Amino acid sequence: MREQFHGELAGLSEQMVEMTRLAGSAIGRATRALLDADLPLAESVITADEQIDDIQHEIEEKSLELLARQQPVATDLRVIVTGLRMSSDLERMGDLARHVAKLARLRYPNSAIPPELNSTILEMGQAAGRIVAKAGSVIASRDVAMAMELESDDDEMDRLHRDVFRLLLSPDWTHGVETAIDVTLCGRYYERFADHAVSVARRVTYLVTGERAHVSS
Amino acid sequence: MREQFHGELAGLSEQMVEMTRLAGSAIGRATRALLDADLPLAESVITADEQIDDIQHEIEEKSLELLARQQPVATDLRVIVTGLRMSSDLERMGDLARHVAKLARLRYPNSAIPPELNSTILEMGQAAGRIVAKAGSVIASRDVAMAMELESDDDEMDRLHRDVFRLLLSPDWTHGVETAIDVTLCGRYYERFADHAVSVARRVTYLVTGERAHVSS
Numbered sequence: 063m064r065e066q067f068h069g070e071l072a073g074l075s076e077q078m079v080e081m082t083r084l085a086g087s088a089i090g091r092a093t094r095a096l097l098d099a100d101l102p103l104a105e106s107v108i109t110a111d112e113q114i115d116d117i118q119h120e121i122e123e124k125s126l127e128l129l130a131r132q133q134p135v136a137t138d139l140r141v142i143v144t145g146l147r148m149s150s151d152l153e154r155m156g157d158l159a160r161h162v163a164k165l166a167r168l169r170y171p172n173s174a175i176p177p178e179l180n181s182t183i184l185e186m187g188q189a190a191g192r193i194v195a196k197a198g199s200v201i202a203s204r205d206v207a208m209a210m211e212l213e214s215d216d217d218e219m220d221r222l223h224r225d226v227f228r229l230l231l232s233p234d235w236t237h238g239v240e241t242a243i244d245v246t247l248c249g250r251y252y253e254r255f256a257d258h259a260v261s262v263a264r265r266v267t268y269l270v271t272g273e274r275a276h277v278s279s
Numbered sequence: 280m281r282e283q284f285h286g287e288l289a290g291l292s293e294q295m296v297e298m299t300r301l302a303g304s305a306i307g308r309a310t311r312a313l314l315d316a317d318l319p320l321a322e323s324v325i326t327a328d329e330q331i332d333d334i335q336h337e338i339e340e341k342s343l344e345l346l347a348r349q350q351p352v353a354t355d356l357r358v359i360v361t362g363l364r365m366s367s368d369l370e371r372m373g374d375l376a377r378h379v380a381k382l383a384r385l386r387y388p389n390s391a392i393p394p395e396l397n398s399t400i401l402e403m404g405q406a407a408g409r410i411v412a413k414a415g416s417v418i419a420s421r422d423v424a425m426a427m428e429l430e431s432d433d434d435e436m437d438r439l440h441r442d443v444f445r446l447l448l449s450p451d452w453t454h455g456v457e458t459a460i461d462v463t464l465c466g467r468y469y470e471r472f473a474d475h476a477v478s479v480a481r482r483v484t485y486l487v488t489g490e491r492a493h494v495s496s
Contacts, residue, residue, distance in 0.1 A: 119491075
């Protein structure tokens, strides 16, 4: 009985890892769609977000069922409740990747991103991919040291985000206000994507150590 | 025993209503700080956010304790788990009000908002205040009809948000890219604030009717 219960908890954890895979794929493809003005790719990201939402609903229903049927206490209870929180973060990361893809779609056949920002946005997309992959490993392994690494990955994302603003505000900016708005929102989507991944890692750390890191954004 | 339990559930609900009051006060004061370039007011909003975070932590701990001690099933279980979700939304609304206040602080002694956008931003602040107050009433009353009203309040917020973009993109825009960035982010903060309030109302509706509205943003 108890073994079966822990099997079910492991199942929830695997579903969350699957969410990180889907969110990672989504942000990677959204970034390519954005930089290459690739409409079918953008559409595919927008459509695929439903899968992430569906897994979140499954996790929610399964968690409620486990709480009702198994009446867990102490650590098991915290694992389930924390899982609910993490699945919300991961669902939101899917939304943010979708927002990037929608921006690509909105400006098609043009690219929303001017050439001099391409490499920074590409790096933000790559950083987002690394962070979400690491969040998946942290969920699977409960490796607190790896969870700490996400903090410095997030610092890198913040550095790239500042680069975006620096380029927007440089006297050489010739792309007007509309593109500045697009780039501003886009930068915010990547930054928030990383914040949610950090939040996932912090929740795992809290589960393992009982110490709460302050989550700010 | 059971009566005491329902008293404790009511207590959680009251704490969430208190969170809506604090978030409402925060977004109202942040809006004034932004439009009047009022630094002490901005600082007070930034500092006060901790109170909202503290209540969320209390709700989280109390909810875990109730789950462990009372082993609720069915509706009672859903009430607690949904409450955890709603308290996350409300905590995030506090963060977004803080972001608005931080923007006011960043541009002090200037106002981040140019005069021709003052009335639109003021209206966004007022709409945000109405929406969060209504979310509080919905939590207290579980009034599904009132929860529906938040959807049209949110449409009003979206309309104001489109107005912001229209003004930013008008040929008369003379305030440069930096101000455009500030206004873009600011508009996004108000819009997300309202989205989270709508999400709270939808969660209450789901509790009462068992029917899930699709939450997108």
